[in-house]
Amino acid sequence: xxxxxxxxxxxxxxxxxxxxxxxxxxxxxxxxxxxxxxxxxxxxxxxxxxxxxxxxxxxxxxxxxxxxxxxxxxxxxxxxxxxxxxxxxxxxxxxxxxxxxxxxxxxxxxxxxxxxxxxxxxxxxxxxxxxxxxxxxxxxxxxxxxxxxxxxxxxxxxxxxxxxxxxxxxxxxxxxxxxxxxxxxxxxxxxxxxxxxxxxxxxxxxxxxxxxxxxxxxxxxxxxxxxxxxxxxxxxxxxxxxxxxxxxxxxxxxxxxxxxxxxxxxxxxxxxxxxxxxxxxxxxxxxxxxxxxxxxxxxxxxxxxxxxxxxxxxxxxxxxxxxxxxxxxxxxxxxxxxxxxxxxxxxxxxxxxxxxxxxxxxxxxxxxxxxxxxxxxxxxxxxxxxxxxxxxxxxxxxxxxxxxxxxxxxxxxxxxxxxxxxxxxxxxxxxxxxxxxxxxxxxxxxxxxxxxxxxxxxxxxxxxxxxxxxx
Numbered sequence: 001x002x003x004x005x006x007x008x009x010x011x012x013x014x015x016x017x018x019x020x021x022x023x024x025x026x027x028x029x030x031x032x033x034x035x036x037x038x039x040x041x042x043x044x045x046x047x048x049x050x051x052x053x054x055x056x057x058x059x060x061x062x063x064x065x066x067x068x069x070x071x072x073x074x075x076x077x078x079x080x081x082x083x084x085x086x087x088x089x090x091x092x093x094x095x096x097x098x099x100x101x102x103x104x105x106x107x108x109x110x111x112x113x114x115x116x117x118x119x120x121x122x123x124x125x126x127x128x129x130x131x132x133x134x135x136x137x138x139x140x141x142x143x144x145x146x147x148x149x150x151x152x153x154x155x156x157x158x159x160x161x162x163x164x165x166x167x168x169x170x171x172x173x174x175x176x177x178x179x180x181x182x183x184x185x186x187x188x189x190x191x192x193x194x195x196x197x198x199x200x201x202x203x204x205x206x207x208x209x210x211x212x213x214x215x216x217x218x219x220x221x222x223x224x225x226x227x228x229x230x231x232x233x234x235x236x237x238x239x240x241x242x243x244x245x246x247x248x249x250x251x252x253x254x255x256x257x258x259x260x261x262x263x264x265x266x267x268x269x270x271x272x273x274x275x276x277x278x279x280x281x282x283x284x285x286x287x288x289x290x291x292x293x294x295x296x297x298x299x300x301x302x303x304x305x306x307x308x309x310x311x312x313x314x315x316x317x318x319x320x321x322x323x324x325x326x327x328x329x330x331x332x333x334x335x336x337x338x339x340x341x342x343x344x345x346x347x348x349x350x351x352x353x354x355x356x357x358x359x360x361x362x363x364x365x366x367x368x369x370x371x372x373x374x375x376x377x378x379x380x381x382x383x384x385x386x387x388x389x390x391x392x393x394x395x396x397x398x399x400x401x402x403x404x405x406x407x408x409x410x411x412x413x414x415x416x417x418x419x420x421x422x423x424x425x426x427x428x429x430x431x432x433x434x435x436x437x438x439x440x441x442x443x444x445x446x447x448x449x450x451x452x453x454x455x456x457x458x459x460x461x462x463x464x465x466x467x468x469x470x471x
Contacts, residue, residue, distance in 0.1 A: 094259070097256070103332045143360050143364060243258075248451055273370050291365070
């Protein structure tokens, strides 16, 4: 046993393990003690990347989606991710649940409720037409086909690498070996893996710090408290960290159980809003129209650049989102590829579109169109509330107040968000743990200590970002 542990320790890639830890600690110190300057620098970087390289993001996004359809429809779709006659390791529901929750964190609930408001107040929507026609189109466009295209193309590539080629280096650089050749094992490969880890940490930090303030507002609303929001948010993050750490340390059994629980809670919330919110017909009809308009205008939406920067809409939204999804591609596709053992390439891609895209679209149609219906029918004015407060978190609270048994809905939303975060980040921590090893066999798991270290590391930067307001 000691010999095995010693051998495993020698396999640990200490550079990939410790260097991100050191840099994250430094960034945390800067965010906490230099919040204003840190926020300014991050804003400038975001603007530069979106404004200068935006068209390349658009080209890559559309290209990857088209490639996914081609691969799934071609002879390559018949390739089994594993041995030739191998059966899927997980049922469709368990597989779909883990895939969906790994690809999307609790921010899907945050944006499902409120994203249409951001579009409704954007000048570009006024150029296109009415709020009714377009504010519900962009949410499902920015969260559906192209984002999941990023995930699924890379997922089948990583799945092929792990389950067919039986590669023991479970890292981004290994997937680049056909292009990099011998340089994969050199400095270039190391840089790719370091960038992948940093992108993973940055993406998870942004996601964590985005929706957790909503959870803080929910707690204040339920218990009529006015505690320091930062303290409450940090407490929520720590509780969530404990849950996903406990789940991860119990392996795929724990991850699968938490993912399925999250899906049950998620669809329970959607069903309640749909059937008891009083806007059922409007939700279905507006959602059907928005889906049709998105499909009809898909290529126009995917290629719009606003070359004259009249509103900078694609730079502020579409390009930002494609960059966001690319960052998440560091972890989510690896995990999806891992759990897709025994499925064909076609099953993985089309199944991912059915479960991942389908669940995403349903979420935006139900939660978003509920409040949109109240807005356009004159029952409530959420746009004015947002313009007065500048807080989408407060707007979401006001939306939920219009539902029957609002406190129970708030509790359900809070629990669902926590499970979403936990199920997303236990999979991310697992993939990050794999990066800590030079070699890791297909069925071999990282050491518990390494998994624990990454679980803690993933929570540090989100806490620091709270002080810089950089989410």
